[in-house]
Amino acid sequence: MTRFSGDLFDGVTSRAHPVTAWIEAGRLHIEGDGIALTLPLDAIGLAPPVGAARGVVHLPDARELHSTDLAALAALAQALPSRDPERWARRLESRLGYALAALLVSVLVMFAGLRWGVPAAAQLAAHTLPAGLDSRIGRESLALMEKISFQPSALPAARQQALAQQLAARCRQQACPPYRLLFRHSPMFGANALTLPGGTVVVTDALVDLAQHDEEILAVLAHELGHVQHRHSLRLALQGIGAGAILVAVTGDIGSVTDLAAGLPSLLLQSGYSRDMEREADAYALAWLNAACIPPQRFADLLGRLDKKSSGTPSLLGSHPGTQERTGPFQVAGDCT
Ligand SMILES: [Zn+2]
Structure with missing residues (x-):
């Protein structure tokens, strides 16, 4: 040679x-x-x-x-x-017919990938990414939101503390995922509660004001703990950046953490969680409320009030599934034992 x-x-x-x-x-x-x-x-x-x-x-x-x-x-x-x-691949590449067929298959795979693959990849990635990365994305998202969408809570410190203590007491009685509870005033988010990667749950003053019973707030917090448990906000952030970037995030390009963190606030504000994610969080909340001996109806009550007031901003309700459909399972007597 x-x-x-x-x-x-x-x-x-x-x-x-x-x-x-x-x-x-x-x-x-x-x-x-x-x-x-x-x-x-x-x-x-x-x-x-x-x-x-x-x-x-x-x-x-x-x-x-x-x-x-x-x-x-x-x-x-x-x-x-x-x-x-790889020899066969070279042979295939050399034939136009195969190349065109491969192109068609690629387009179909890409379409299927966007429709089903991105959420699936996000779910997989959310469960394989190291926990430290969650917290980091959460911290960066929160820092951004403190600048653009949150103001300090106007609730008296004692009121904040009382609510935090009620949640902590319930979480001593039953397992809760690690969380951090914050209260903020946010005209942008209205009456709302949101969960950031790493377990930070933010409750707005307007939500606290809307509640007619502390157990209603606890019910919403139970729902948010469901989002924490299933790492939904990380999945939402990952879905927002698409399949290619998910791969980059999984393979450890730390630079993409900032992209993930930057995209999350608008995703939470504009699209919200998917129907499936809300259902998962609701199922978690229902079991949690029963274990805590809080009537599930409390959740339905607050959701109903939110629904009347809702101005189209996706809230912890989401605009979907319909409030009727969602609150159905909660309109039962609790099976507290
Ligand atoms: Zn939710």
Whole structure:
């Protein structure tokens, strides 16, 4: 085989080292300035050149040999042991019919991916991302919302404390996910409660004012704890950035944390949680209220009042599923024992 030229990357730095390579006696030889490698063919892999791009020969220790000499790379591919699973892909790429069919399949897969894949990927990612990342996204979202949508609560400190203590007391009696409760005044969010990644639950003054019984507030908090438990706000943030970025987030690009945090406030404000997420949080709340001996009707009462008052902003109600449908399961006598 004739010699061909390329660039060697050492897998440590991004510097390209010009080299000459050839196969001799069943081994790949690479030589350059201060470089002399002899590698068995079964230790190397070949990524097929797609279109006119350069081909990449994968070498042990994360080193790579890049070359634009496609003829030489084709010869190298022939010389490699037949385990090369990518050979069929090259054959497919070379045929237009297959390429067009593949394009059609790609479009369909992309469509299906956006429709079903993004929520599924977000759900999966939400449960695989390390917990520390949740908290970080939550902190950044909160910092942003403190600037644009929250003002300090006007509720007396004693009132805030009393509500926080009631929740804490219930959470000593039954398992609650880790949470942090905050009270804020927010004309933007109206009478509302929202959950941020990492377990921060924010209750607005207007919601507290709307409630006619503290147990109604606890019922809403139970619903928010359902969102905490199922990591819904992280899922919402992930869905907002789409499938590609989810992948980046999962593979650990920390820069995307800021994107996630930045997008969350408007997602919470504009689209809110999906119907399924609200149902999950409702189911959690119903079980929680029964365990806490709080009549589930309290939740239905507050939701009904919110519904009358709602001005189209997605609230903890969401605009869906319908309030009627949602409050049905709560309009029962509790099965407190
Ligand atoms: Zn909700």
